[in-house]
Amino acid sequence: MTPPRDVAVVAYARTDHQGPAEGLSEAETLLPVLHEVLDRAGLAPGEADFTCSGSSDYLAGRPFSFTLTLDAVGAWPPIAESHVEMDGAWALYEAWVKILTGRADTALVYAHGKPSAGDPRDVLTRTLDPYYLAPLWPEPASLAALQARALADAGHTAGPDPAADPLAGPPAVADGAAAVVLAAGDAARRMCGRPAWIRGADHRVEPHALGLRDLTDSPSTRLAAERAGAFRAPVDTAELHVPFAAQDVVLRRALRLDDTVTVNPSGAAAGPLMVAGLIRLGEAAARIHRGASDRALAHATSGPCLQHNLVAVLEGDA
Amino acid sequence: MLVRLDGADTALLHALDAPHAGAVRTGMRVRVRWADRREGAITDIACFEPYDGPVTHEAVPHDGSFPDPVTSLAAPARLEYTYTAGRAQTRYLDGLARREVLGERCPSCRKVYVPPRGACPTCGVATTEPAAPGPRGTVTTFCVVNIKAKGLDIDVPYVYAHIALDGADLALHARIGGIPYDQVRMGMRVEPVWTGDGRHPDHYRPTGEPDADYDTYRRLL
Numbered sequence: 289m290t291p292p293r294d295v296a297v298v299a300y301a302r303t304d305h306q307g308p309a310e311g312l313s314e315a316e317t318l319l320p321v322l323h324e325v326l327d328r329a330g331l332a333p334g335e336a337d338f339t340c341s342g343s344s345d346y347l348a349g350r351p352f353s354f355t356l357t358l359d360a361v362g363a364w365p366p367i368a369e370s371h372v373e374m375d376g377a378w379a380l381y382e383a384w385v386k387i388l389t390g391r392a393d394t395a396l397v398y399a400h401g402k403p404s405a406g407d408p409r410d411v412l413t414r415t416l417d418p419y420y421l422a423p424l425w426p427e428p429a430s431l432a433a434l435q436a437r438a439l440a441d442a443g444h445t446a447g448p449d450p451a452a453d454p455l456a457g458p459p460a461v462a463d464g465a466a467a468v469v470l471a472a473g474d475a476a477r478r479m480c481g482r483p484a485w486i487r488g489a490d491h492r493v494e495p496h497a498l499g500l501r502d503l504t505d506s507p508s509t510r511l512a513a514e515r516a517g518a519f520r521a522p523v524d525t526a527e528l529h530v531p532f533a534a535q536d537v538v539l540r541r542a543l544r545l546d547d548t549v550t551v552n553p554s555g556a557a558a559g560p561l562m563v564a565g566l567i568r569l570g571e572a573a574a575r576i577h578r579g580a581s582d583r584a585l586a587h588a589t590s591g592p593c594l595q596h597n598l599v600a601v602l603e604g605d606a
Numbered sequence: 607m608l609v610r611l612d613g614a615d616t617a618l619l620h621a622l623d624a625p626h627a628g629a630v631r632t633g634m635r636v637r638v639r640w641a642d643r644r645e646g647a648i649t650d651i652a653c654f655e656p657y658d659g660p661v662t663h664e665a666v667p668h669d670g671s672f673p674d675p676v677t678s679l680a681a682p683a684r685l686e687y688t689y690t691a692g693r694a695q696t697r698y699l700d701g702l703a704r705r706e707v708l709g710e711r712c713p714s715c716r717k718v719y720v721p722p723r724g725a726c727p728t729c730g731v732a733t734t735e736p737a738a739p740g741p742r743g744t745v746t747t748f749c750v751v752n753i754k755a756k757g758l759d760i761d762v763p764y765v766y767a768h769i770a771l772d773g774a775d776l777a778l779h780a781r782i783g784g785i786p787y788d789q790v791r792m793g794m795r796v797e798p799v800w801t802g803d804g805r806h807p808d809h810y811r812p813t814g815e816p817d818a819d820y821d822t823y824r825r826l827l
């Protein structure tokens with residue numbers, strides 16, 4: 289399917305915390321990122337036709353935590369605004385669809401996460417099946433280790449993933465925020481020298497129960513990529529969201545990436561919870577902005593063992 | 607571990623009691639160890655344990671009805687968080703500890719927000735400039751509370767009001783005391799009353815000044 293409108297990522301900014309954002313509220317972490325991205329797009333606060341954010345109350349530890357960041361976007365007088373309790377990559381998807389409908393020409397998308405407020409190993413168990421999984425409190429590294437074992441048993445990797453070792457102690461926790469601006473057609477061309485056009489985007493989800501899945505494969509990623517048009521032409525760059533290293537091989541196979549593709553040139557493929565996926569989309573777009581890529585694939589994931597996957601294809605004009 | 611029970615086609619997630627990782631391999635046989643107390647939840651299985659025996663069970667058809675169906679289960683969860691008040695709120699809370707109500711001024715539209723939340727929602731910029739409105743203020747609007755709140759040791763009826771501190775561009779809300787409830791009025795001048803070791807004003811009381819002119823506070827209604 290070809291999108292009914294040309295919509296592009298025209299600006300991108302992110303924090304570069306390597307650890308907890310000491311002493312800063314989520315809104316205060318986000319504010320400089322919003323200013324940077326709006327400056328790049330030449331938009332004033334509150335000027336975008338639509339605003340969509342991604343974050344999690346469970347990480348923040350308070351209900352409606354996203355409303356605390358709305359002051360930072362210039363939300364008064366009231367703006368058209370939405371929120372997903374998901375990684376910001378899904379907020380970008382909602383904003384993209386909104387612009388495709390013709391109800392908006394520009395959108396501000398942002399994500400923020402402060403997992404250092406709690407212990408994400410406990411918090412993330414609350415996203416699991418409430419009857420069969422959540423009462424057992426299986427932490428993310430334990431579930432990732434099951435996947436790593438399945439990959440090693442199937443001969444896809446040499447051995448278990450050392451990062452997916454729950455006995456290795458608490459994982460490093462990074463807080464952060466990221467933002468992008470989307471714009472349609474001529475607005476995009478005005479705002480950006482080389483817009484990163486979203487040629488397609490789709491997201492698909494695996495069965496909820498881990499025991500129903502083949503953990504060595506990611507049919508949802510493959511289907512999302514197909515629907516996003518990723519296989520219609522080769523990509524030169526792929527930004528993959530890989531919370532645990534062993535998952536890299538699953539994604540490369542599902543996305544049919546060979547050695548000609550530059551994978552994750554921006555560096556770390558994990559990142560702050562709720563933000564890491566939007567960062568992958570932003571980094572792929574930024575690479576197109578500066579002419580280092582002509583056709584890039586961006587991937588975001590959510591849930592245990594690559595449960596829910598989003599794929600977008602971005603292109604720059606020749 | 608994921609375990610496929612004999613006769614099942616899909617796997618179940620649970621814990622395996624094993625002395626170390628080296629004692630576990632994919633394909634090994636295990637069996638259920640039941641919990642001492644069972645209440646109809648996944649935790650009725652305490653864990654699985656290694657088992658050397660043969661396959662002894664075949665799945666048999668089941669009509670899905672049980673003599674004692676489980677209709678609900680309790681899965682208690684407790685998560686602990688460290689709340690980060692942030693730059694603006696920390697300044698506000700530090701001020702309260704000194705019995706000062708502090709605000710912050712927007713560098714763009716010059717509005718003074720109290721309590722400050724760190725950003726101006728109109729301009730979308732950080733309100734970094736400290737401001738000290740009040741301590742006196744004006745009642746901009748109010749209501750009479752006739753329902754006693756649970757755990758609150760205040761006799762009804764009492765008055766809860768919006769108060770614009772002098773120099774503030776946003777009204778805060780607080781209880782009005784020191785005056786019968788039916789004599790509180792818009793425009794009444796009030797000041798904070800700090801009591802005991804309270805970390806914020808217990809209530810506001812009349813200063814005795816003449817009422818403020820409507821035009822001085824109507825934009826804060």
Ligand SMILES: [Zn+2]
Nearest residue numbers: 712715726729
């Ligand atoms: Zn302002």
